[in-house]
Amino acid sequence: MARTIAQIKTEITTAFTADETVAARYGFTKGVAFEDTFSKVSLESILFFVVAAAMWTLESLFDIHKKEVAELLDTKKPHRLKWYRDKALAFQLGRSLEPDTDTYAELVDSERVVRYASAVEYQGRLYIKLAKGSGDKQPLSGAEQTAVTAYFSEIKDAGVVLEVVNEPADHMRLSMDIYYDPMVFAPSGLRLDTGEDAVRNAIKSYLQNLPFNGEYRNSALVDRLQALDGVVIPELREALTVSDADYQAATGAKPWTGIQAKSLPVSGYYKIYEESNLVLAFKAYQTIESV
Incomplete structure (x- = not known):
């Protein structure tokens, strides 16, 4: 984008007054403000204005040329x-x-x-x-x-x-064993201090906050649960998915597909539609002591 005439002139005059030879010839202190030494109608001020105006015109022409070239490319080049x-x-x-x-x-x-x-x-x-x-x-x-x-x-x-x-979310079915710290979680899977269903909420949050059409990874889900306070070992037993179209079309057993490490959703996003599709077995973790 073209600089303004004032900006260009300021850059020129700043360099002019910062030059030791120029300062010695004119008899002013090096680095002094140009306006404090030269009037607006001085020959130097007028000369610098003319140069700045010429440079501004050239930069403006380059901007116009750049815009025209970009518009031309838009009409000729296939889009990404x-x-x-x-x-x-x-x-x-x-x-x-x-x-x-x-x-x-x-x-x-x-x-x-x-x-x-x-x-x-x-x-x-x-x-x-x-x-x-x-x-x-x-x-x-x-x-x-x-x-x-x-x-x-x-x-x-x-x-x-x-x-x-444009489809509803792909269905997701997960089965996990959650080894928990009995000082943090109850056998029901709820936190002892707040009563929150923290593990279930974390799983749903992970799926909901995946980038649109982003890759689901079994390992990333396990890492997400591993970071929860009180969760010692989150073990993924099974991860299944099916598009909503295939799910609705099935008259008998649903055509679930096992997820091997990773998966991309047909619709662009996943959802656990029914609580029965999120099977969590909570197991109190017992430390193996050794001496």
Whole structure:
């Protein structure tokens, strides 16, 4: 961004008065303020203003050129995944795009529907995963999804096969043995001092606060529980997941898939829908003493 004429002139005059040779020739103290020595109509002041104005003009022309080149690249270069993610977050419900652009006349935060988004490319197709809500992620309504789909049809690069993924959270089922300090936890799993169901809350918090479309890791969950006061050994016995679409489509047994070390959610986020899907066996930890 171009500096102002005043900024440029100040830099010139500061260097001018800081020069020992110049100070000796003019008879002023080195480093003195330029305005304290030269009037605004002096030859030096006018000369420096003309130079500063010329430099400002050149910098402004470079800014214009940079903007024109950036706009040209936007029309010629295919966009990256981050661009699609950012555009999803910028979607405004109930507003039309500016003619022949991919932007709005103004951005109104209250009209932003998509609060979570991720762009994923898989087998030649671009998937835009979306969710709304604050903290508690939820799928968009049917009308909202229709509007977002039309929006991306308008702004996407030509030839890109794009699909909007707007689904409820993937189901998660966990089974764990929690070895606890009996001075901190009761056999029920509640803390003795506050009555809080700390382990269960920590597990739900971990899943809820994963980055949208972020990778779930068994080891990270264990580490999260290991940090809880009073939890000695959190042992993960089983971790299962299934997309909501497959869960709802199953007429008999649910098609749970075991998680081996890590997993990515189809919808972009996980949720434990039923308390029965979070099986915690609390076991008092006994130290093996040795002498």
